[in-house]
Amino acid sequence: MSILDLLRFKQKNSAFTAKERLQIVVSHQRANNGNKPDFLPQLHKELLDVVSKYTNINREMIQVQLQNEGDFSVLELNITIPSATEAV
Amino acid sequence: MAKAKVIVVTSGKGGVGKTTSTAAIGAELARRGHKTVVIDFDIGLRNLDLIMGCERRVIYDFINVINDEATLSQALIKDKREPNLYILPASQTRNKDALHQEGVGKIIELLKNDFKFILCDSPAGIERGALMALYFAEEAIIVTNPEVSSVRDSDRIIGVLNSDSKIAKEGGEVKKHLLITRFSPARAKRGEMLSLEDIQEILAVDLLGVIPESQAVLSASNQGIPITLDADSDAKFAYRAAVSRLLGEAEVAQPAAKGWSFLRLFKGETV
Numbered sequence: 001m002s003i004l005d006l007l008r009f010k011q012k013n014s015a016f017t018a019k020e021r022l023q024i025v026v027s028h029q030r031a032n033n034g035n036k037p038d039f040l041p042q043l044h045k046e047l048l049d050v051v052s053k054y055t056n057i058n059r060e061m062i063q064v065q066l067q068n069e070g071d072f073s074v075l076e077l078n079i080t081i082p083s084a085t086e087a088v
Numbered sequence: 089m090a091k092a093k094v095i096v097v098t099s100g101k102g103g104v105g106k107t108t109s110t111a112a113i114g115a116e117l118a119r120r121g122h123k124t125v126v127i128d129f130d131i132g133l134r135n136l137d138l139i140m141g142c143e144r145r146v147i148y149d150f151i152n153v154i155n156d157e158a159t160l161s162q163a164l165i166k167d168k169r170e171p172n173l174y175i176l177p178a179s180q181t182r183n184k185d186a187l188h189q190e191g192v193g194k195i196i197e198l199l200k201n202d203f204k205f206i207l208c209d210s211p212a213g214i215e216r217g218a219l220m221a222l223y224f225a226e227e228a229i230i231v232t233n234p235e236v237s238s239v240r241d242s243d244r245i246i247g248v249l250n251s252d253s254k255i256a257k258e259g260g261e262v263k264k265h266l267l268i269t270r271f272s273p274a275r276a277k278r279g280e281m282l283s284l285e286d287i288q289e290i291l292a293v294d295l296l297g298v299i300p301e302s303q304a305v306l307s308a309s310n311q312g313i314p315i316t317l318d319a320d321s322d323a324k325f326a327y328r329a330a331v332s333r334l335l336g337e338a339e340v341a342q343p344a345a346k347g348w349s350f351l352r353l354f355k356g357e358t359v
Contacts (some may be wrong), residue, residue: 015281015282015283015286019286021236022282029240029247
């Protein structure tokens with residue numbers, strides 16, 4: 001944020017308020033709408049196939065989530081492995 | 089002749105100037121010698137014919153051609169001012185299923201053989217008409233007012249272009265251009281209106297043109313004359329400059345760091 005922006009904010013500049021509100025609403029919109037990459041379902045399936053080769057898991061035990069954080073995205077994989085005695 | 093370029097004029101939000109811009113840009117392309125057809129996709133609420141001033145010459149429409157009730161040449165209306173300009177009017181039917189991908193695709197393929205530019209005037213919203221208007225587009229002109237709801241909806245429609253267009257589904261990307269309409273440089277300078285930089289920063293789309301808030305727009309639509317063919321006005325020259333950029337004939341003038349003159353936008357204008 002530049003000094004100019006700060007000055008503008010102090011004066012309750014309505015255009016600055018508009019921009020701030022838009023940046024928030026647009027980032028939420030992009031996180032929720034069709035901008036999600038379409039490889040997630042396929043990735044989920046292939047992960048399940050690979051992990052199933054070594055241990056006995058079902059679909060619900062793999063969680064794949066993509067979170068947009070500003071300029072980058074975080075791919076979060078959460079795989080629950082059953083205890084060793086239950087392994088195939 | 090090279091195959092036509094398909095361009096959708098879209099915005100998400102209504103009332104921002106899609107039809108005005110379609111008429112203005114289509115007429116200007118034709119005036120410069122490019123054979124152009126403008127298609128009204130607002131089925132049930134047609135208005136492009138009215139803005140173009142040919143409302144009394146509509147006999148057959150887009151849906152008639154899709155349903156094989158008329159040929160394309162019967163439905164196309166030739167503009168009386170510009171010999172290179174044609175309009176394909178929308179139907180007034182209330183049947184939402186009348187417009188379908190197969191039918192639209194067939195007509196666009198036919199038009200591609202005869203025209204250099206196919207401009208698709210999208211209805212507002214993200215329903216079927218809007219999706220059909222953008223599905224076959226290679227490029228998109230996103231019409232945006234410097235106003236929060238319009239910018240948000242433009243971002244939404246950009247998302248739709250990136251996911252639901254034919255090119256996107258095939259792994260490509262629709263080339264997008266930002267056209268800001270109803271802009272007031274003085275108000276933006278005073279901080280009462282989003283600036284051009286603000287809007288570009290939020291939408292991250294290259295700027296095609298900036299149309300000032302202008303009384304000439306209403307005057308042109310009152311008469312059914314595309315503004316680029318009407319008497320000289322600031323809006324007319326701004327649309328002409330936008331067309332120069334669309335054709336790759338002029339660079340976008342960069343605004344000066346501290347305030348900037350609206351006249352800068354017209355630099356490089358060739359007409």
